Amino acid sequence: MQDGMLDLPESTPIPTTLLTEHALEATDRVIDVQAVTRTYKLGAVEVPALQGVSLAVERGEFVAIMGASGSGKSTLMNILGCLDRPTSGHYYLDGEDVSQMNKDQLAGVRSRRIGFVFQSFNLLPRMSALKNVMLPLAYDHGQRNGHGPSHEERAREALERVGLGERLHHRPNELSGGQQQRVAIARALIQAPPLVLADEPTGNLDSKAGEEIMAILSRLNDEGATVVLVTHEPNIAAHTRRVVHMHDGRIVSDEVQS
Amino acid sequence: MNLWRTLGTAWEGIIANKMRSVLTMLGVIIGVAAVILMIGVSAGAEATIAEQINSLGANLIIVTSIQGPGSTAGRTTPPKLSYDDAKAIAKEVRGPSGVAPEQGGAAQTVRYGTANFSTSVIGANADYLRVRGLVLAEGQFLTQQDLDAKRKVVVLGAQVAKELFGDASAIGQQINVGTVKMTVVGVMAEKGKVAETDYDDRVYVPLTVLYQKFTVSQMAANRVRTIYIQVASQEGMSAAMAQINTLLAARHDVEPASPDVRIQTQGDIIATQEAATAAFRDLLAWVGAVSLLVGGIGIMNIMLVSVTERTREIGIRQSLGARPGDIRSQFLTEALALSLSGGLIGVAGALGTAAFFGSLGGMRLVVVPDSVLLAFGAAAGVGVFFGYYPANKAARLDPIVALRYE
Numbered sequence: 001m002q003d004g005m006l007d008l009p010e011s012t013p014i015p016t017t018l019l020t021e022h023a024l025e026a027t028d029r030v031i032d033v034q035a036v037t038r039t040y041k042l043g044a045v046e047v048p049a050l051q052g053v054s055l056a057v058e059r060g061e062f063v064a065i066m067g068a069s070g071s072g073k074s075t076l077m078n079i080l081g082c083l084d085r086p087t088s089g090h091y092y093l094d095g096e097d098v099s100q101m102n103k104d105q106l107a108g109v110r111s112r113r114i115g116f117v118f119q120s121f122n123l124l125p126r127m128s129a130l131k132n133v134m135l136p137l138a139y140d141h142g143q144r145n146g147h148g149p150s151h152e153e154r155a156r157e158a159l160e161r162v163g164l165g166e167r168l169h170h171r172p173n174e175l176s177g178g179q180q181q182r183v184a185i186a187r188a189l190i191q192a193p194p195l196v197l198a199d200e201p202t203g204n205l206d207s208k209a210g211e212e213i214m215a216i217l218s219r220l221n222d223e224g225a226t227v228v229l230v231t232h233e234p235n236i237a238a239h240t241r242r243v244v245h246m247h248d249g250r251i252v253s254d255e256v257q258s
Numbered sequence: 259m260n261l262w263r264t265l266g267t268a269w270e271g272i273i274a275n276k277m278r279s280v281l282t283m284l285g286v287i288i289g290v291a292a293v294i295l296m297i298g299v300s301a302g303a304e305a306t307i308a309e310q311i312n313s314l315g316a317n318l319i320i321v322t323s324i325q326g327p328g329s330t331a332g333r334t335t336p337p338k339l340s341y342d343d344a345k346a347i348a349k350e351v352r353g354p355s356g357v358a359p360e361q362g363g364a365a366q367t368v369r370y371g372t373a374n375f376s377t378s379v380i381g382a383n384a385d386y387l388r389v390r391g392l393v394l395a396e397g398q399f400l401t402q403q404d405l406d407a408k409r410k411v412v413v414l415g416a417q418v419a420k421e422l423f424g425d426a427s428a429i430g431q432q433i434n435v436g437t438v439k440m441t442v443v444g445v446m447a448e449k450g451k452v453a454e455t456d457y458d459d460r461v462y463v464p465l466t467v468l469y470q471k472f473t474v475s476q477m478a479a480n481r482v483r484t485i486y487i488q489v490a491s492q493e494g495m496s497a498a499m500a501q502i503n504t505l506l507a508a509r510h511d512v513e514p515a516s517p518d519v520r521i522q523t524q525g526d527i528i529a530t531q532e533a534a535t536a537a538f539r540d541l542l543a544w545v546g547a548v549s550l551l552v553g554g555i556g557i558m559n560i561m562l563v564s565v566t567e568r569t570r571e572i573g574i575r576q577s578l579g580a581r582p583g584d585i586r587s588q589f590l591t592e593a594l595a596l597s598l599s600g601g602l603i604g605v606a607g608a609l610g611t612a613a614f615f616g617s618l619g620g621m622r623l624v625v626v627p628d629s630v631l632l633a634f635g636a637a638a639g640v641g642v643f644f645g646y647y648p649a650n651k652a653a654r655l656d657p658i659v660a661l662r663y664e
Contacts, residue, residue: 083577083657104581111579122574122661126270138263139579187578 029092030194030226031057031080036089036099038075038249049075050086051249057228059194062221064229064237067246074199076246077230081114081197082106094194111139115188117217119200121180123172123187130155130168133187140191158186162216178209185216189225196220198229202236214239268592271564272599282560283600285553286640290604290633291611292546296539297629298612302622303535307528309452318389318524319487319499321347321506338510338518341465344383344485346509351487351501353494358382358389359482361465363472366436368418368461370428375421378460379435381468381482389488392457395419397429397444404443405464410471413444417458435461438471495523550636553600554644561593561648572652573660586653593645594638601637605630 038050050072057063067073078084079091082098085106091099098109115136116122123132133155149157159168162182172180181201188196198217202210218239221227229240237243238257245253272279323339344359363379386392387399395416404411412435419428419442428442440463449457463472469479489498499521506521507514565572572585580588608630612623 078658081577083661104583107576107579107581107584110577116577118577118661122570122577124571124574126274135575136578139575139581139584141581 028059029056030059030094032092034090036086036091039087049249053251059226060224062227062240063242064231064240065244066237071246072249073230073246077199082109111136112191113193115193115196117184117188117198117201119203121184123180123183125172128169128171129183132183133158133190136191154190158190162186177205178212181213196225196227200231264588264591267588268595271592272595282556282596285549285556286597286600286637287604289546289549289553290601290637291608292542292549293633294608294629295611296542296546298623298625300539301624301626305624306622317489317492320522321485322520324518324520339482340480341482343506343509347487347502350505351498353489353498354487355490356385356389356488358386358486360484361468361482363468369434370422373422375418377418379472380460380462381465382462383465389486393447395445395447399444400464405466408466408470410440411443412440413462414442415446415458415460416448418461419445550640554640557593557596558644558648561645565648565652569660569663572655573657576657582653586649589649589652590645594641597637597641601634
């Protein structure tokens with residue numbers, strides 16, 4: 001799975017200056033956020049959601065970001081997921097500065113380098129589990145054709161990894177919440193992205209299903225995936241190895257757990 | 259995202275809302291059908307007219323009488339056009355390759371043995387057959403000798419021959435036309451009805467015999483209702499028409515600028531008939547255009563609803579790497595799929611309607627392949643034009659907002 005993670009997409013070349021400058025200090029960082037701020041404009045009022053956040057995550061880490069609502073953790077999550085751009089500062093994802101990319105470039109980064117797992121699963125209701133999992137492949141414009149397994153085989157494999165090999169053709173409404181979230185995880189994994197972002201992945205699940213999901217995420221992390229999790233539940237954060245606390249748009253603590 | 263997958267996604271969208279999709283398509287369906295039928299009606303009319311040109315004969319000038327100013331207040335002046343005029347035209351006008359006067363007599367009962375049939379008697383000359391582009395089935399047509407000698411010979415229309423003789427040959431047989439015993443010299447080939455004139459239900463006799471035996475009043479003696487003049491070439495038409503006008507004005511003692519006869523070409527006659535179908539065609543053109551417009555607005559409306567309903571889906575697709583262009587093409591394809599499906603149903607509807615009218619045998623409808631392409635193209639254009647705004651709206655959604663949308 002690690003093979004190919006370092007492959008950079010041909011469509012988005014890295015500016016050489018940024019690469020060298022960055023390469024001096026970074027070794028194997030998947031996330032390197034440097035002094036990022038994000039300010040929203042609500043009419044004439046400027047609301048600072050992030051006030052200078054710096055965070056580095058090495059390859060293979062399992063990190064939880066915690067904080068009350070309004071602490072800025074969702075804003076940080078959006079920026080880490082390339083759904084939003086910082087107002088200032090830099091964000092290097094897998095060695096590439098994505099903070100100034102345009103919409104198309106950001107979409108390309110999302111398709112290849114980030115796997116999302118959402119609180120409400122966000123599966124497309126009209127599609128089977130298999131088709132849902134195949135969806136990111138459809139948007140990968142840099143894809144090389146003709147080699148390796150077909151899209152369907154890859155989707156099947158991904159679903160088997162989360163224990164849903166028997167439910168390939170079920171639609172989301174025919175699956176339990178836990179199963180739906182496993183489909184979402186399979187979808188996040190299909191491109192073997194350097195970064196898996198999970199936003200309250202257990203928030204809509206009962207505790208048993210939640211434990212199952214956390215077990216799967218832990219196992220994926222053991223197999224080498226870098227997982228960043230946003231949660232406000234301490235017992236969920238306890239599954240991770242490092243917990244980052246946020247408050248008022250700043251990181252207030254960053255602890256490695258035993 | 260490749261085309262087939264985009265089409266597949268679009269099709270799923272249509273299937274998911276069948277009723278709504280069909281209602282949305284209705285405008286396009288009607289529009290496309292109207293466009294095809296409009297062109298079909300006009301093509302049918304053109305085909306009919308082309309046949310009439312052929313049936314009238316090529317390069318034909320048609321001279322008919324118009325009632326002069328003297329016909330008012332109880333005093334009737336019979337039409338002035340005469341057999342002598344026809345002779346004068348043949349003699350003095352340059353260009354004509356044939357001059358065929360025609361006069362109709364009163365309806366007569368024709369009898370052969372016990373069979374009888376009521377038909378109209380037409381007085382004609384030898385040129386008539388060629389100038390009018392008519393065809394004989396058997397025997398021969400009237401000759402100049404028949405006219406000069408006032409021979410009591412008759413040429414039967416196809417239906418008249420069938421009524422009197424069945425399948426037996428009529429040539430050489432004696433029949434009664436009214437009270438006059440006449441010899442059948444020829445039988446016309448079947449021609450049918452052209453522009454309200456039934457060419458099968460008539461008999462031809464020498465013009466001179468008509469004047470002698472079948473003319474009701476002496477006033478009408480020597481008169482003809484129409485003179486058909488065939489001109490050798492298309493180029494000679496206008497010169498011949500001018501000469502005919504001058505000649506007839508002089509003969510009738512009227513000003514050439516206000517003639518007492520109408521001089522037309524077959525084109526003039528066709529134009530009047532074309533006007534009738536043109537009104538219907540224009541109506542259908544408007545129905546088609548308005549329907550396509552309304553259909554397009556319907557598609558835009560439903561696509562806007564769809565974009566709003568599927569904001570969450572758009573957000574999900576964006577999070578999975580869909581670019582603005584991917585989202586735009588997805589919704590554009592969906593609009594296009596709607597309009598093209600509507601177009602397809604419209605084409606089927608038009609073909610069905612054309613077949614139905616064809617079986618009725620009333621109005622003639624010719625489905626032109628190009629019109630199907632045109633209508634289909636118009637439907638596609640409507641889909642793209644009216645689908646673009648909603649598709650662009652979808653493409654510009656902020657992924658964060660779209661993902662949070664409930």
